Amino acid sequence: MSRQITIDPVTRIEGHSKITIELDDNEQVKDAHFHVTQLRGFEKFCEGRPFSEMPSLMARICGICPVSHLIASAKACDGLLAVRVPPTAIKLRRILNLAQMMQSHALSFFYLSSPDLLLGMDGDPAKRNIFGVLEAYPTLARDGVRLRQIGQQIIELLAGKRIHPAWVVPGGVSDPLTEATRDQIIAMLPDAQAIAERTLVWFKKAMEQYREEIRTFGNFPTLFMGLVNAEGDLEHYHGKLRVVDSRGHILQDGFDPPDYASFIGEKTEAWSYLKSSYYLPLGYPEGIYRVGPLARLNIVDRCGTPLADQEWAEFRELQRGAELSSFHFHYARLIEILYAAERIGELLNADDILDPHVRARAGANNLEGIGVAEAPRGTLIHHYRINEDGLITWANLIIATGHNNLAMNRSVLQVAKRYVDGSKLTEGMLNRVEAVIRTYDPCLSCSTHALGQMPLHIELRSAAGEVLDEVRR
Amino acid sequence: MKTTTQTMNRVKTLKIDDRDVSGSEHQTILDVARENDIFIPTLCHIDGLSDIGACRLCVVEIKGSGKLVPACATEIQEGMEVFTQTEALAKYRKLILEMLFTEGNHICSVCVSNGHCELQYLAARLGVDHVHLPYLHQQRTVDASHERFIVDHNRCILCTRCVRVCDEIEGAHTWDVTGRGTKARVITDLNQPWGTSETCTGCSKCVHICPTGALVEKGKSVAEMSKRREFLPYLTSMREKNNG
Numbered sequence: 001m002s003r004q005i006t007i008d009p010v011t012r013i014e015g016h017s018k019i020t021i022e023l024d025d026n027e028q029v030k031d032a033h034f035h036v037t038q039l040r041g042f043e044k045f046c047e048g049r050p051f052s053e054m055p056s057l058m059a060r061i062c063g064i065c066p067v068s069h070l071i072a073s074a075k076a077c078d079g080l081l082a083v084r085v086p087p088t089a090i091k092l093r094r095i096l097n098l099a100q101m102m103q104s105h106a107l108s109f110f111y112l113s114s115p116d117l118l119l120g121m122d123g124d125p126a127k128r129n130i131f132g133v134l135e136a137y138p139t140l141a142r143d144g145v146r147l148r149q150i151g152q153q154i155i156e157l158l159a160g161k162r163i164h165p166a167w168v169v170p171g172g173v174s175d176p177l178t179e180a181t182r183d184q185i186i187a188m189l190p191d192a193q194a195i196a197e198r199t200l201v202w203f204k205k206a207m208e209q210y211r212e213e214i215r216t217f218g219n220f221p222t223l224f225m226g227l228v229n230a231e232g233d234l235e236h237y238h239g240k241l242r243v244v245d246s247r248g249h250i251l252q253d254g255f256d257p258p259d260y261a262s263f264i265g266e267k268t269e270a271w272s273y274l275k276s277s278y279y280l281p282l283g284y285p286e287g288i289y290r291v292g293p294l295a296r297l298n299i300v301d302r303c304g305t306p307l308a309d310q311e312w313a314e315f316r317e318l319q320r321g322a323e324l325s326s327f328h329f330h331y332a333r334l335i336e337i338l339y340a341a342e343r344i345g346e347l348l349n350a351d352d353i354l355d356p357h358v359r360a361r362a363g364a365n366n367l368e369g370i371g372v373a374e375a376p377r378g379t380l381i382h383h384y385r386i387n388e389d390g391l392i393t394w395a396n397l398i399i400a401t402g403h404n405n406l407a408m409n410r411s412v413l414q415v416a417k418r419y420v421d422g423s424k425l426t427e428g429m430l431n432r433v434e435a436v437i438r439t440y441d442p443c444l445s446c447s448t449h450a451l452g453q454m455p456l457h458i459e460l461r462s463a464a465g466e467v468l469d470e471v472r473r
Numbered sequence: 474m475k476t477t478t479q480t481m482n483r484v485k486t487l488k489i490d491d492r493d494v495s496g497s498e499h500q501t502i503l504d505v506a507r508e509n510d511i512f513i514p515t516l517c518h519i520d521g522l523s524d525i526g527a528c529r530l531c532v533v534e535i536k537g538s539g540k541l542v543p544a545c546a547t548e549i550q551e552g553m554e555v556f557t558q559t560e561a562l563a564k565y566r567k568l569i570l571e572m573l574f575t576e577g578n579h580i581c582s583v584c585v586s587n588g589h590c591e592l593q594y595l596a597a598r599l600g601v602d603h604v605h606l607p608y609l610h611q612q613r614t615v616d617a618s619h620e621r622f623i624v625d626h627n628r629c630i631l632c633t634r635c636v637r638v639c640d641e642i643e644g645a646h647t648w649d650v651t652g653r654g655t656k657a658r659v660i661t662d663l664n665q666p667w668g669t670s671e672t673c674t675g676c677s678k679c680v681h682i683c684p685t686g687a688l689v690e691k692g693k694s695v696a697e698m699s700k701r702r703e704f705l706p707y708l709t710s711m712r713e714k715n716n717g
Binding site: 166 | 582583585587614615616617618620623625668691692693694695696697
């Protein structure tokens with residue numbers, strides 16, 4: 001008789017979700033699903049609002065990566081203004097975005113995933129958390145806390161507060177950088193860089209213990225997508241989208257983010273509020289692709305900063321073609337932290353960084369605007385339409401976690417097939433199923449911003465697990 | 474603030490919160506209280522415009538009288554004993570603010586007037602930390618048809634400062650009020666989009682004296698809409714002087 005195993009809620013991720021694993025008559029894993037169980041509604045309730053409010057309104061989607069939404073939204077609004085954003089404002093926005101990358105990656109790696117890596121996938125669940133790490137590995141835990149603090153402090157110094165700052169506005173930023181603030185930020189960077197370097201040394205050594213997880217944690221061919229700049233370097237703010245296949249060959253290069261609708265499709269599944277994005281030319285579900293740190297390091301020709309480039313070269317040696325295991329999201333995240341520390345330094349030392357001209361002003365000159373940026377979890381797209389008065393008439397947001405939805409589901413199934421044996425369940429098995437989700441660092445509050453037809457699927461099961469009735473709509 | 478228009482010939486003495494104070498006849502309780510640094514909350518009152526006693530936040534108790542009176546619209550009397558800070562008043566004032574919050578759609582965190590809003594300031598000052606009434610969640614509109622300004626009815630508390638400033642100071646009388654109860658709202662000209670108003674001079678006085686984010690300049694992002702309100706008494710006195 002078939003049985004169902006439910007992990008609800010999935011812990012140490014951002015948002016609410018559950019995982020169901022279906023067993024066949026022989027107690028072997030037949031299928032598995034990652035369900036996102038929350039519904040938001042941002043695309044709908046922003047309708048009728050003045051577009052100038054959008055960056056701050058959309059930032060409220062998330063308390064962890066509000067900066068990403070601020071930036072993608074402000075870029076969409078820049079398109080509505082049809083102005084040239086002052087170069088200094090672009091640099092300042094880039095610094096803010098990288099600071100957020102640093103703090104968010106630190107949260108994902110140190111707070112959410114390091115307990116699995118340090119205390120073991122089969123470790124005592126009561127201890128398998130950041131407090132357990134603080135007890136057993138105080139130096140590493142302190143590094144994580146400090147790194148997150150640096151990222152958050154940079155955001156606060158630039159934008160006025162750590163969470164939901166209103167500093168990024170259509171046309172630029174609201175206030176220029178002062179010399180004192182610049183020097184304060186520069187003084188913090190060596191610490192961040194040192195932490196990133198020593199964590200990378202430790203992680204690369206520790207990877208040997210996780211050969212089996214690397215082999216089975218979302219290790220399958222997919223496409224990868226992200227922004228690259230004109231030189232093919234790592235890019236988080238501007239640039240064009242590039243798609244590579246699992247062998248690392250460029251499938252499509254330099255498509256302008258505004259053309260996203262010609263390349264990215266979105267499909268709704270009955271078992272989740274989270275839409276699944278796919279690469280349109282290959283169809284659904286063959287067009288499965290991944291975004292985020294792993295994808296970014298797979299698509300670029302180099303990072304563009306000296307230390308990150310060395311690490312990147314080593315990372316790309318792991319496998320011929322693209323690095324396929326989602327376990328290596330962790331590795332890629334650490335390299336990106338190092339990159340962020342280096343790049344913020346470069347940007348702060350630019351000659352024009354203290355220029356007081358940081359905002360271009362205009363009314364609504366275009367009726368449609370699209371903003372694309374790289375959020376910590378991957379490519380983030382904000383797309384707005386307004387009426388002649390400047391009020392929003394329609395909005396569409398595609399969030400990183402949505403791009404990864406298909407891959408997350410397939411990863412859950414792969415891990416469940418490898419580790420879950422229906423006849424004898426262990427906590428460690430189930431934790432591995434959760435841990436593979438954590439590699440993607442999904443942000444479910446972000447990704448379920450949408451409002452529309454609720455995909456509903458109700459199953460009525462007997463105590464023995466037999467499906468008695470089901471309803472779909 | 475009627476002191477500018479009245480002859481100050483007769484002094485009256487009274488008590489406010491057990492303090493002996495004095496004022497000239499025709500001064501309101503609010504005027505005298507403010508001259509003596511006694512805080513009475515207000516929303517519809519603004520120095521330089523006529524008072525209508527609409528918001529009821531400035532209600533005070535008078536010894537010997539069973540009813541509450543608005544301090545902005547009640548003149549002082551000889552021997553009056555006024556109480557501005559009783560427990561009952563604190564309760565009523567909080568309730569009035571709660572009703573304003575539930576009737577409109579006030580989301581401070583994403584409001585252009587966040588940090589510059591009189592409603593928000595008073596809620597914090599009077600200790601409105603919870604709203605006990607059900608929110609009405611009314612569907613209200615935003616009119617952005619004017620080239621430079623926006624009226625967001627979600628944030629309007631119907632204080633009618635805009636109506637009065639436009640009528641009494643600018644002399645255009647573009648603004649008015651239509652409807653009743655929770656359906657009441659401010660309108661421009663003959664209930665038409667602001668951008669099509671023939672009387673609006675675009676002077677922005679209404680925008681600057683609006684206590685909330687209901688009337689704002691276009692293009693402002695969250696928390697950017699700070700307002701200048703100090704100009705009114707000056708304008709009032711200068712115009713009276715010029716008019717002889």
